[in-house]
Amino acid sequence: MKSFGEYIRRVREKRDLPLRKVAAALDIDTSILSKIERNERVATKEMIPILAEILDRPEKEIEIEFIQSVIESNLGNLKYLKDGLKETLKIL
Amino acid sequence: MKSFGEYIRRVREKRDLPLRKVAAALDIDTSILSKIERNERVATKEMIPILAEILDRPEKEIEIEFIQSVIESNLGNLKYLKDGLKETLKIL
DNA sequence: TATTGTTTTGACAGAGTCATCAAAAATAGT
């Protein structure tokens, strides 16, 4: 499973956007975005629609990547993660 | 979706166990467990097997409740949560 | 090599979260 940071960096570089531009759109310092891309900081959900816009990607795709990263980092090695996700799906 | 805290409290009371006993098993103060049950603090994954043992419930059940609560609190109102969970399931 | 633009690093401070502890409040049992 690849990290959210790596994903963002890959897309940003494909778009030839400097950290500066994306960070400005997110209204954060470039250093923070740099850290997010290297997984030293975590992104917030509020960033998702903004990233979708500036990176020109479907919001759904970005959000899915975000969800995967949150699950990975918070619930990563649980024994019954699969069952837990299935059960969670049922009650949504 | 009911909270992890409420779930634990319900089971603990069904077993007629005081906070004191369960907290001792978890090696935490009763006040912390009290707060966890009222959702003022969050449980950690390390607590899951211990809770399973002392509350005499399958670890799987407890872990699923835990997973649901983490997803609810971290990803609760995302637009594409369902899709995100489905995609996450695929790569597990 | 010098210049310009980009990215990373680390120190810092503020906010939030944590466990600990003692005291207060609530509950049960006599």
Added chain:
DNA sequence: ACTATTTTTGATGACTCTGTCAAAACAATA
């Protein structure tokens, strides 16, 4: 009502996390 037990509350200090900032490192290009 009294006592013992359980549960909740709030103050405290330690710790973690987050954003800001300036400086350093790195990259590209003239």
